[in-house]
Amino acid sequence: MGAPFLITIATMALHSSLAVASDPSPSQDFCVAINDPNTAVFVNGKICKYPKVVNADDFFFQGLNKPGNATNQQGSNVTTTNVNNLAGLNTLGVSLARLDFVPYGLNPPHTHPRATEVLFVLESTLHVGFVTSNPPNNMKNQLFTKTLNPGEIFLPFPLRLIHFQFNVGKMNAVAFAGFSSQNPQVNTIANAVFESNPPIFLDILTKALLFDNKVID
Ligand SMILES: *[C@@H]1O[C@H](CO)[C@@H](O)[C@H](O)[C@H]1NC(C)=O
Numbered sequence: 222m223g224a225p226f227l228i229t230i231a232t233m234a235l236h237s238s239l240a241v242a243s244d245p246s247p248s249q250d251f252c253v254a255i256n257d258p259n260t261a262v263f264v265n266g267k268i269c270k271y272p273k274v275v276n277a278d279d280f281f282f283q284g285l286n287k288p289g290n291a292t293n294q295q296g297s298n299v300t301t302t303n304v305n306n307l308a309g310l311n312t313l314g315v316s317l318a319r320l321d322f323v324p325y326g327l328n329p330p331h332t333h334p335r336a337t338e339v340l341f342v343l344e345s346t347l348h349v350g351f352v353t354s355n356p357p358n359n360m361k362n363q364l365f366t367k368t369l370n371p372g373e374i375f376l377p378f379p380l381r382l383i384h385f386q387f388n389v390g391k392m393n394a395v396a397f398a399g400f401s402s403q404n405p406q407v408n409t410i411a412n413a414v415f416e417s418n419p420p421i422f423l424d425i426l427t428k429a430l431l432f433d434n435k436v437i438d
């Protein structure tokens with residue numbers, strides 16, 4: 222024991238505090254997920270399948286060539302891969318989604334509680350943007366936007382910030398999003414605020430959003 226030992230501890234502490242920004246790095250080549258409710262083993266992710274019985278299908282997903290059905294109220298549909306439908310993603314800290322939009326379809330303002338996102342447009346034209354969290358000194362939250370054509374990407378929609386994508390083209394849009402998590406999750410702002418169960422008291426929403434009750438209703 223002594224200085225080297227203390228430095229090791231300090232380094233470990235530093236590493237673990239940095240690791241909270243995204244999924245932790247895996248400590249093995251892979252850790253294919255297994256659903257076993259009878260085991261009492263808990264890890265950050267799912268427990269691993271025995272390596273000798275892992276096969277190529279554990280790392281394989283098909284179907285992202287097919288559009289999701291975007292004929293709905295928002296005019297968008299997200300087809301996700303994550304650790305629940307692609308077990309090999311477990312502990313690897315990445316995943317991919319396909320986004321489909323009808324003309325003027327919107328992927329409404331939302332956050333991903335666990336991931337930064339990078340967006341690639343394949344077809345049509347998407348107006349995309351994200352908003353910073355509250356800055357100091359009563360400055361306004363800053364909006365960053367870009368209008369993307371096929372072949373263009375918008376660099377990370379940063380971790381947990383509110384963002385959106387809107388198809389401003391006259392044709393169906395297709396885009397792909399990469400995530401820095403095996404399971405980025407989605408938190409849609411309007412659903413959380415206006416459609417919770419039970420609903421948030423009207424007076425709270427009115428005061429928070431400076432609308433009158435009728436608008437909120
Ligand atoms: C998205 O598309 C899938 C596949 O077509 C469909 O099953 C699902 O209901 C759609 N989701 C929404 C929100 O429209």
Ligand SMILES: *[C@@H]1O[C@H](CO)[C@@H](O)[C@H](O)[C@H]1NC(C)=O
Pocket residue numbers: 290291292293
């Ligand atoms: C897409 O969803 C809409 C609304 O639910 C439905 O009417 C339509 O048949 C679906 N289209 C396909 C191709 O499944």
